[in-house]
Amino acid sequence: MAHRILIPTPLRPFAGKQEAVEIDGSTVGEALQGLIARYGDLRKHLYNEDGKLRSFVNIYVNDEDIRHLEREKTPLKAGDVVSIVPSVAGGVGAVVPRQGEELTRDEVQRYSRHLIMPEVGIEGQQKLKAARVLCIGAGGLGAPASMYLAAAGVGTLGIVDFDTVDASNLHRQIIYGTADVGKRKLEASRQRIASMNPSVKVVEHEVALTSKNALDVLRDYDVILDGTDNFQTRYLVNDACVILGKPNAYGSIFRFDGQASVFAVKGGPCYRCLYPEPPPPGLVPSCAEGGVLGVLPGVIGIIQATEAIKLILGVGQPLVGRLLLYDALQMRFRELKLRRDVECPVCGDHPTIRELIDYDAFCGVTPAAAASAGPSVPEITADELKAQIDSGAAPFILDVREPNEYQICRIEGSTLIPLGEVAARSAELDRSREMVVHCKMGGRSAKAVALLQERGFTRVRNLKGGILSWIDNVDPTQSKY
Numbered sequence: 001m002a003h004r005i006l007i008p009t010p011l012r013p014f015a016g017k018q019e020a021v022e023i024d025g026s027t028v029g030e031a032l033q034g035l036i037a038r039y040g041d042l043r044k045h046l047y048n049e050d051g052k053l054r055s056f057v058n059i060y061v062n063d064e065d066i067r068h069l070e071r072e073k074t075p076l077k078a079g080d081v082v083s084i085v086p087s088v089a090g091g092v093g094a095v096v097p098r099q100g101e102e103l104t105r106d107e108v109q110r111y112s113r114h115l116i117m118p119e120v121g122i123e124g125q126q127k128l129k130a131a132r133v134l135c136i137g138a139g140g141l142g143a144p145a146s147m148y149l150a151a152a153g154v155g156t157l158g159i160v161d162f163d164t165v166d167a168s169n170l171h172r173q174i175i176y177g178t179a180d181v182g183k184r185k186l187e188a189s190r191q192r193i194a195s196m197n198p199s200v201k202v203v204e205h206e207v208a209l210t211s212k213n214a215l216d217v218l219r220d221y222d223v224i225l226d227g228t229d230n231f232q233t234r235y236l237v238n239d240a241c242v243i244l245g246k247p248n249a250y251g252s253i254f255r256f257d258g259q260a261s262v263f264a265v266k267g268g269p270c271y272r273c274l275y276p277e278p279p280p281p282g283l284v285p286s287c288a289e290g291g292v293l294g295v296l297p298g299v300i301g302i303i304q305a306t307e308a309i310k311l312i313l314g315v316g317q318p319l320v321g322r323l324l325l326y327d328a329l330q331m332r333f334r335e336l337k338l339r340r341d342v343e344c345p346v347c348g349d350h351p352t353i354r355e356l357i358d359y360d361a362f363c364g365v366t367p368a369a370a371a372s373a374g375p376s377v378p379e380i381t382a383d384e385l386k387a388q389i390d391s392g393a394a395p396f397i398l399d400v401r402e403p404n405e406y407q408i409c410r411i412e413g414s415t416l417i418p419l420g421e422v423a424a425r426s427a428e429l430d431r432s433r434e435m436v437v438h439c440k441m442g443g444r445s446a447k448a449v450a451l452l453q454e455r456g457f458t459r460v461r462n463l464k465g466g467i468l469s470w471i472d473n474v475d476p477t478q479s480k481y
Contacts (some may be wrong), residue, residue, distance in 0.1 A: 001024060001025075001026070001076075001078055001094055002022040002023060002024050002328055003022070003024075003025060003031050003076050003080050003081070003082055003083065004020055004021075004022055004080075004082070005020065005021050005022075005023050005031060005035055005081075005082045005083075005086070006019070006020050006023065006030075006079045006081065006082065006083045006084065007019055007020060008084055008085060008086060008257065009086065009254060009255045009256060010086060010254060010255075010257075010284055010285065011045055011084065011086065011275045011421075013044045013302055013419060013420030014041040014045060014420055015035075015039045015042055015419070016039060018401075019034065019364040021038070023035050023038070024280040026075060026076060027059065027072065027073055027074060027075055027076060027122075028066070028071055028072050028073070028074045028076060028361075029072025029074075030084060031071060031076060031082055032046060032053070032072065032082075034057075034169040035320075035448075040423070041420070041451075041459060042089050044283075045057070045086070045202060045283065046084070046120045048418075053071060053072060054073070054279070055084070055276040055277045056086060056275045056276070056278060056279045057084060057086045057087075058083060058084075058085040058086070058274065058275070059063040059071050059082065059083070060082070060083040060085060060336050061074060061080055061081070061082055061083075061413075062075065062081055063081075063083065063250055063334060063335065063337070064193040064198050064334050064337060065130075065336060065338060065339055067336050068124045070118075077179050081162040083336070085323070085336065086279070086284065087252075087274075087284065088232070089383060091430070093461070094470060095131035095229045097405060100128060101129055101130065101155075102126070103122065103126065103378060104123060104199075106152070106251070107125070107129070107199065107322050108476070110197075111125050111152075111153050114128075114152070114153070116318075119313065119316075120313060120315075120316045124313045125153060126262075126313075127312055127313060127314075128152060128153045128154050128155065128312055128313070128339040129153055129154075129155040130155055131154050131155055131156070131222050131223070131312045132154075132155070132156040132157075132158065132220060132221045132222050132224065133154050133156070133157055133158070133221060133223045133224075133225060133308050133312075134158040134159075134160065134218060134223070134224050134225065135149075135157065135158065135159050135225045135227055135274060135295045136160045136165070136209065136223040136225065136226055136227055136228055136233070136237055137160065137161060137170070137226075137227035137229065138159050138160075138161035138173075138175070138185040138186065138189050138227075138229050139161075139163070139173055139227060139229060139297075139299070140172045140173055140227070140229075140292065141175060141225075141226075141227030141251050141288070141294075141297050141301040141304060142159065142161070142225070142227035142251065142296030142301065142304055143172075143173040143174055143175035143176070143189075143300065143301065143302050144174060144175070144191065144297065145157070145227065145251075145299045145307070146159060146175065146227055146305075147174070147192070147193070147196065147306040148302055148305040149299075149305050149308060150193045150196055150200045150224075150308070151196060151197060151398070152305070152309055153197070153199075153200075153313070154167060154200065154202070154308075154309075155199075155200065156201045156203060157193065157200055157201070157203070158202075158203040158204075158205060158217075158221055159186055159189055159190075159202065159203070159204060159205065159469065160205040160207065160209055160217065161186055161189075161206065162186075162207060162208055163184075163207050164181045164182060164183060164184055164185060165182060165183050165184075165185055165188055166181065167312040168480075168481065171297070172292060172294040172295070172296075173297075173331060174298065175188070175189055175192045175193075176188050176192070177238060177367055178191075178410070182205055183249050184206070186204040186205075186206050187204075187274060188389065190202040190204065191303075194379055195239065203480070205217055209233055209236060210236070211236065211356035211357065211358065211359065213351055214236055214237070214240040214356060215240055215243065215356065216242060218237075218240050218244055218246055219244060219431055220239065221246065222246070222311075222312065223247050223249060223308045223311050223312065224240075224241050224246050224247070224248050224249065225248075225249045225304050225305070225308055226238075226248055226249065226250045226251065226304075226309060227251065227301065227304070228259070228430065229286065229287065229347045230286075230363075231278040231279070231363045232278075232359040232360055232362070232363045232365060233301040233359070234252075234271060235271065235278065235359050235363065236356065237271075238263060238264065238270050238271035238272060238346070239272075239346050239353060239356055240356060241263065241269050241270070241420075242264045242346045242347045243346075243355070243356070244266070245266070246264060246332075247262055247263070247265050247311050247318075248262065248263040248264045248271070249262055249304040249305075249307045249308045249311070250262065250263050250271060250304070251295050251296050251297075251301060251303065252306045253285075253287065253292050253294065253300055254285075254287060254290055254327040254382055255290055255291055255292055255293065255296075255328065255434060256293050256296060256327060257296075257325070257327055257328070257329070258297075258299060258300040258325070259323060259324065259325055259326075260300055260302070260303045260304060260307070260319060260323075260326070261274070261320075261322060261323045261324065261338065262307050262311070262318045262319045262320045264347065265318070265320045266336075267340065268320040268321050268340060268361070269338045269339060269340040269341065269347070270320060270340075270346055270404075271342060272339040272341070272344050272347070273338065273339070273340055273344050273347065274323065274338060274346065274347050274420070276341070276344075278362070278364070280404050281363065281364050285443065285444065286340070286443075288440070288441065289440055289441060289443055289444060290352045291438065292388050293328055296304040296326075296328050299326060299328070300326065303319075303324065307319055321337065321338050321339070321340070322335050322336070322337060322338060323335070323336045323337075323338050325404070334360070335367050336443070340459070349417055360481075365397075367429065371471035377444075377446050377449040377450055377453070377461075377462045378449070378460070378461045378462065378467045379442075379461055379462045379463070379464040380436055380461045380462070380463060380464065381464050381465075381469070381473075382464070382465065382469045382470045382472070382474050383473055383474070384462065384465060385397075385436055385470070385474075386473075386474045394413065395413065395433070395434040395435055395436045395461075396415070396430065396433050396434065396435045396436070397411055397413060397414040397435075397437075397438065398414065398415055398417060398419060398429070398435055398437045398438070399411070399414045399415065399416045399417070399437075399438055399439070399442060399467075400417060400419040400422060400437060400439050400444050400445050400448045401416070401418065401419075401436070401444070402418050403416065403418070403440050403441065403466075405481070408481050409471065409479055409481070410467070410478075411438065411467065411470055411475075411481070412436075419439070419444045419445075419447060419448055421449055421454075422448050422452070425459075426452060426455050428452075429452070429457070431456060431457050431458075432459070433459065434459045434460075435452075435457065435459060435460040435461070435462075435464055436460075436461050436462075437449050437452070437460060437461070437463065437472070438462070438463035438466050438467055439466050440466045440467060440481075441465060441466040441467060441469075442462060442464055442465055442469075443464065443466075445463045445466065447453070447463050448462075449462045456470060470481055
């Protein structure tokens with residue numbers, strides 16, 4: 001009997017760009033084997049080298065988490081829907097309220113629409129005024145979240161960031177304007193928040209969050225809002241929140257898809273319960289490579305801010321034990337149940353991680369970890385490629401970006417085959433000719449080089465830094481994105 005399998009956005013390039021497929025099978029395992037038999041490039045995304053389902057890929061049947069079962073042996077009946085939920089670079093009374101200060105006359109007027117709500121009122125607004133919320137990241141998620149938290153009257157907003165405003169930020173990081181390009185994000189954020197609500201205190205943490213400083217940075221805040229964009233920091237924030245007993249309002253985004261939950265609340269799951277281990281480096285594309293709809297982080301960031309406010313007020317039902325999925329393209333919200341993993345090394349019944357670890361090594365991004373994972377793909381720099389072209393010995397240049405990216409900028413004479421089509425179209429390529437593969441920054445093209453090497457291509461190299469490096473070093477007349 002056929003079952004509907006929902007394909008998440010990050011995996012669609014490897015599944016014929018399908019959102020859903022019908023696959024026969026009496027169990028989850030049979031259905032997944034049928035899926036990878038049809039789309040072979042999905043195998044490495046779903047299964048490890050030992051043939052076991054990867055731990056950072058969650059499988060749901062009719063929105064029910066089946067991790068407590070033998071996942072692949074779970075039987076399927078007519079009408080069942082299987083969801084694949086990979087990691088993309090979740091109560092009341094969880095926050096102990098501080099003694100609230102009296103509201104000023106101006107604050108009574110400013111927050112009057114809050115004060116007439118019985119769920120907030122004077123006492124609730126005083127809790128907000130006394131509260132301290134830390135936004136980790138001042139980017140797509142942190143920008144809208146911090147603005148709404150400031151507007152709501154959260155008394156102290158901490159912001160962790162060490163980046164500067166770039167023109168490419170402006171389509172989604174709405175706290176910044178054109179005049180802010182080149183400024184420190186912390187400075188621009190503080191100025192914008194002060195113009196919105198001068199009574200809010202902004203604490204700047206211009207640091208890269210690490211195992212050495214995370215506990216000190218997070219310690220004095222009531223709620224942590226995770227707006228990070230890499231797996232190392234996500235696991236670091238999660239573990240620090242569990243160790244300190246701080247609720248973690250989590251959000252993540254990619255293209256048209258978003259996730260939100262609340263982690264590290266007593267009795268509830270943490271991020272490791274959802275994703276016990278990270279994907280290998282480069283397997284999951286970042287927003288910088290895959291893109292993101294400009295309004296998507298606004299939706300997810302505001303959900304995170306909403307959860308933080310509910311936790312401070314002690315009202316409603318926070319997203320504890322629930323994973324909220326948002327598909328902007330279909331305008332659809334789905335909710336999946338999460339269970340706390342009693343074997344979780346951080347929040348389980350017998351935790352083995354009681355202090356912060358080396359998260360670069362855990363996520364496989366250190367040189368030592370990379371070396372142990374095997375040899376890296378051969379590379380060529382933009383300057384070396386230009387010299388080779390000028391010498392008259394130009395290699396075949398393969399562009400593995402998407403067609404819409406190719407329209408923005410390209411290397412003259414290159415051939416476009418999107419990464420998701422490389423395996424199926426490898427027969428079109430000449431194995432005897434030297435080849436250079438590129439994408440935007442080098443991540444996707446490295447995957448393509450490895451894939452071609454597996455298929456017998458021996459004269460293939462990756463363009464280090466991608467076309468952005470080409471524009472910086474060779475052809476600055478082209479537009480960057």
